[in-house]
Amino acid sequence: MKKTAIKLVKITNSQGRTKEISSKDLLSIQTSKSIMNYAGTFDIIVDNTGGKNSKLCEPKDEVEIWLGYKETEIGKVMGGFIDRVILEKSEESKETMRLQGRSYSSVLLDSKVSGKIHYAQGYSQVLRELLKETPLKPKGILDTEGKGTIVLRNVPLIDVVRQIAEEMVWTFEVDHDKVFHFKPVTPPKKSGITLTDKDIKSFRFVKESK
Amino acid sequence: MISNLDRMIPVDVKAEMEEYEVFLLLCGVWLHDIGMLVKRKGESLAQVRDVHHKRGRQLIRTSLDKLDLTDDERYVVGEMAYYHRKTEDLSNVKEIMEIQHDSIVSKVRPQFLCALLRLADGCEVAHSRSSRELVEIAGIDDEARFHHEAHLHVSGVGFDPITHEITVFLRVKKQEDAELLTNFLRSSLEKELSSVKEVLKRNGIDYSSVQCDVTLDQYAREMPRVPIKVKEMSIEEKLAELERRTGYYPSMLIDEGRRIHVFYETISQTRKELQNEIVAVLEKIWNLFPEKKIVILTTNKIHDPRGTIGESDPEIITVGSKREEFEGYQQESIDKRELWNKLVFFRKVSTDQFHKIRVKANWPLVV
Numbered sequence: 001m002k003k004t005a006i007k008l009v010k011i012t013n014s015q016g017r018t019k020e021i022s023s024k025d026l027l028s029i030q031t032s033k034s035i036m037n038y039a040g041t042f043d044i045i046v047d048n049t050g051g052k053n054s055k056l057c058e059p060k061d062e063v064e065i066w067l068g069y070k071e072t073e074i075g076k077v078m079g080g081f082i083d084r085v086i087l088e089k090s091e092e093s094k095e096t097m098r099l100q101g102r103s104y105s106s107v108l109l110d111s112k113v114s115g116k117i118h119y120a121q122g123y124s125q126v127l128r129e130l131l132k133e134t135p136l137k138p139k140g141i142l143d144t145e146g147k148g149t150i151v152l153r154n155v156p157l158i159d160v161v162r163q164i165a166e167e168m169v170w171t172f173e174v175d176h177d178k179v180f181h182f183k184p185v186t187p188p189k190k191s192g193i194t195l196t197d198k199d200i201k202s203f204r205f206v207k208e209s210k
Numbered sequence: 211m212i213s214n215l216d217r218m219i220p221v222d223v224k225a226e227m228e229e230y231e232v233f234l235l236l237c238g239v240w241l242h243d244i245g246m247l248v249k250r251k252g253e254s255l256a257q258v259r260d261v262h263h264k265r266g267r268q269l270i271r272t273s274l275d276k277l278d279l280t281d282d283e284r285y286v287v288g289e290m291a292y293y294h295r296k297t298e299d300l301s302n303v304k305e306i307m308e309i310q311h312d313s314i315v316s317k318v319r320p321q322f323l324c325a326l327l328r329l330a331d332g333c334e335v336a337h338s339r340s341s342r343e344l345v346e347i348a349g350i351d352d353e354a355r356f357h358h359e360a361h362l363h364v365s366g367v368g369f370d371p372i373t374h375e376i377t378v379f380l381r382v383k384k385q386e387d388a389e390l391l392t393n394f395l396r397s398s399l400e401k402e403l404s405s406v407k408e409v410l411k412r413n414g415i416d417y418s419s420v421q422c423d424v425t426l427d428q429y430a431r432e433m434p435r436v437p438i439k440v441k442e443m444s445i446e447e448k449l450a451e452l453e454r455r456t457g458y459y460p461s462m463l464i465d466e467g468r469r470i471h472v473f474y475e476t477i478s479q480t481r482k483e484l485q486n487e488i489v490a491v492l493e494k495i496w497n498l499f500p501e502k503k504i505v506i507l508t509t510n511k512i513h514d515p516r517g518t519i520g521e522s523d524p525e526i527i528t529v530g531s532k533r534e535e536f537e538g539y540q541q542e543s544i545d546k547r548e549l550w551n552k553l554v555f556f557r558k559v560s561t562d563q564f565h566k567i568r569v570k571a572n573w574p575l576v577v
Binding site for chain 2: 110112116146147148149150151152153154155159160163166
C-alpha cells in the first residue's frame with residue numbers, strides 16, 4: 001500500500017512565537033545537506049492564495065522542517081534560518097510564497113569575530129567563548145589543555161572554527177537542533193552496503209583532462 | 211570621488227541610471243563621512259573613525275534639519291554612509307526601493323549605490339586626497355601618517371571596464387618603497403573590491419583585479435620608516451604594525467608563550483611572488499616578536515587557486531620557522547636559499563571526502 005508522506009514546517013520568529021504551516025499549504029520542500037562545513041539549504045513553496053500566508057514569516061526567522069509517513073514517525077530533517085521570502089504570482093493566477101534559507105551552520109558563516117581571548121583550557125575554551133555569542137550549543141570534547149592568547153581581527157567565525165578543528169585534528173558539525181558537535185577525526189567506516197546490477201539502473205563515466 | 215565614480219561606471223550602465231538615482235549617489239558622496247565630525251570627549255581619531263559610519267547614518271536620518279531630503283531619501287543616503295565601511299555586510303541593504311518624489315515614482319537600488327560609493331571611496335588614494343602640509347603640521351598618528359604618505363605617492367587611479375582591471379599609478383624613489391606600497395595598496399583595494407564585486411556585477415559593472423603601475427623616480431620622496439619600540443607594544447599594536455609594514459591584513463594570531471601562529475591572506479599570483487613574500491613577512495614577524503622561539507605562518511591564497519606548488523597546489527600553506535635560523539639569515543651567515551631549506555612547509559590534503567589534515571610538503575625555492 002502506498003504510504004502518504006506527512007510534511008510539517010514550524011516557523012519561530014524573533015520574539016520566540018512558533019507557527020506551523022499546514023501540510024495542505026506546503027506545495028514543495030527541497031533541501032540540500034550541509035557538506036564540507038558549508039551550510040545546507042532549503043527551498044519551501046507555500047500556497048498563498050489570497051495572500052493568506054503573506055505575513056507568516058520574515059527573513060531571519062527560524063525554520064524546522066519535519067518529514068515522515070505517520071504522525072508518530074516524523075523526524076526533523078533540517079533546521080535553519082530564512083534568508084529570503086519571495087511572494088510570487090504565476091500566469092495561472094496562482095499565488096505562492098517561497099521561503100529560501102540555510103541550515104543552522106549559516107551562523108558560523110555569517111558571523112565575524114574580533115577581540116582577544118585568553119585561554120587556560122586549550123582551544124575548546126576558545127570555541128566555547130566564541131559560541132557564547134551565537135545560538136549554537138557546544139557538545140563533544142570540552143576538555144583540552146594549553147595556555148595562550150588568541151587575537152582575532154574581523155575573522156569569519158567559520159574560519160576560526162576550521163582552524164581550531166584543524167589544529168586539534170577534530171571535525172565539527174551543526175545538527176538540526178542547533179547543537180555544535182566537535183570530535184576527533186576518525187577514518188571513515190565501511191557502510192557494508194554493496195550495490196549490484198539489480199540496484200544500478202544506469203551509470204555514467206566522466207573522464208577529464210588535467 | 212565624483213571623478214572616480216564617473217570613470218568607474220561604464221557608459222552603458224550610466225545611461226541606465228535614473229537622474230534621481232544619480233542625485234542620491236551624489237548626496238551619499240557629500241555626506242558619507244559626516245560622522246567624522248562627531249567627536250566625544252576623550253576619543254582618539256581612530257576611535258572616531260571606527261564608529262563614524264554609524265554616527266553618520268544616525269545624523270542623516272534624525273538630524274541635519276537643513277537637508278532638504280525626504281524620509282526615504284534620508285534612509286537611502288544613511289545606508290550609503292553606514293555601508294561605505296567595508297567591515298559592514300552589503301547583503302543587509304535593500305536591493306530595490308520605490309521612492310515617490312514630487313509626482314514621480316523612481317526605482318532606486320540602495321545596495322548598488324552603497325557598493326559604488328564604497329569602491330569609489332576605497333579608490334580615493336591619489337595624491338590629491340592628501341597634502342604634504344597636513345602630514346607635516348597636523349600632528350597625526352603614525353598610522354594616519356603612513357596612509358597620507360602612501361597617497362602622496364599615488365599619481366592616479368585608472369578603471370578599465372574592458373580588461374576588468376583597476377590600476378593604481380605609483381611614483382616612488384626606491385624599489386623597496388614600490389614593494390611596500392604595491393603590497394599595501396593592492397591588498398587594501400582588493401579587499402574593498404571583493405566586498406562589492408558581486409553587487410556591482412549584478413548591476414553591469416565588472417572589475418576583477420587591482421594592478422599597480424610603478425614608475426621609479428629619483429626625485430620622488432622616500433617613504434618614512436617610523437622608529438618603533440617593539441617591547442612597549444601590545445599584540446594588537448604589533449599586528450597593526452605588521453599590516454603597515456607588509457600591506458597584508460593579519461586576521462588571527464595565536465600566542466602560546468614560546469610559539470606564535472599568524473594567519474593572513476595573500477594576493478600573490480605566482481609561486482615566486484609568494485615565496486619572496488613569505489620570507490619578507492616572516493622577517494617582519496621575527497622583528498616584531500623577538501622573544502619568541504618559533505613562528506608559524508599560515509597564508510590563505512584568496513585569488514588564483516591555480517599554481518603555487520605544481521600538482522599539489524595548496525589553497526592554504528603553513529610555514530614553520532625557528533629563531534636561530536632567522537638570526538643566521540639576518541646576520542648573513544646563511545643566504546635565502548639555505549634559510550628556505552630550513553623552513554618546514556605543510557599543506558592540506560584530504561584523508562577522505564570530508565576531512566583535511568596537514569602534511570609536510572616539499573616546496574623548493576624558485577630560482
